[in-house]
Amino acid sequence: MKYNLFLIPVLACTKLFAQTTYINKIDKEQKIRQKISVLKADNNIWQGKYTEYNLKSNSILNEGYYKNNQKDSTWKYYNNWQKLAETGGYKADKRIGVWSAFDNKGELELQFDYDNDSLLFYKPTIQEIFKKQYNLIEGNDTTLVELDRKPIFLDGSSTMGSAIAATLRYPEEARSQHIEGKVIVAFKVNLDGTVSSFRVSKSLGYGCDEEALKAIKNIKGKWLPAVYQDREVVVENELPISFTLSY
Structure with a gap:
């Protein structure tokens, strides 16, 4: 009797596995290759293991699971150096539980509890340590203040860098003129964690400003809004983009 009971979950698992197959999709615009577990009966339903690769290097960008076309269970995201950038769980396409983000050295940078909407741990970047004042935006008024908590990108600096x-x-005009330097892009971090109102606060020219704006706008993910005098506020954040030629 015990032997028969043991076989039930094994047979059920084997049957489920037999119902799926793998397909590969290539997106040349996004420069990715997807290996997707789908139902044999309907290849449009993603069910099971999912892995996304860099089309050029064939390195893994992220991996996890789908359940009826929605992200489910544990997911892992990797940076350009194939180190773990962040990991956590999904249920019905929504983040659940504690997510952890790591810096480029592989050290823990951030932990956020999505069930309780609370920051558990955060190690500020060098840029955040040295930046003391931010533009606080209230209606049409802008005031330079020192924040109680600076805006935080919840996916971590490593994921941001990869994006x-x-x-x-590198713009061809800047390359041909041997232009090097830094562009600083400013943008609002809103109360709901979205970003808007992108602008160049420090220009380099020669096509670099446009490239920097495009790169910053490509960062997807949620921000934790800043806190000032014990309340969440809208502030203008800044990110630098460096252009350096290799000789």
Whole structure:
């Protein structure tokens, strides 16, 4: 009797596996290749293991699971150096539980509890440590203040860096003129964690401003809004984009 009971979950698992197959999709515009587990009866239903690769290097960008076309269970995202950038769980396409983000050295940078909407741990970047004042935006008024908590990108700096690198191109005009330097892009971090009102606050020219704006706009993900005097506020954040030639 015990032997028969043991076989039931094994047979059920084997049957479920037999109902799926793998397909590969290539997106040349996004420069990715997807290996997707789908139902044999309907290839439009993603069910099971999913892996996304860089089309050029064939390195893994992310991996996880789908259940009826929705992200489910544990997911892992990797940076350009194939180190773990962030990991956590999904249920019905929504993040659940505690998510962890890591810096480029592989050290823990951030932990956020999506069930309780609370920041558990955060190690600020060098840029955030040295930036003391931010533009506080209230209606039509802008005031320079020192924040109680600076705006935080919940996917971590490593994921942000990979998103920028995937889009950023060195403009041919700047390359031919041997132009190097830094563009600073400013944008609002809103109360709901979205970003808007992108602008160049420090220009380099020669096509670099446009490339920097495009790269910053390519960063997807939610921000934790800033806190000032014990309340969440809208502020203008800044990110630098460096252009350096290799000789």
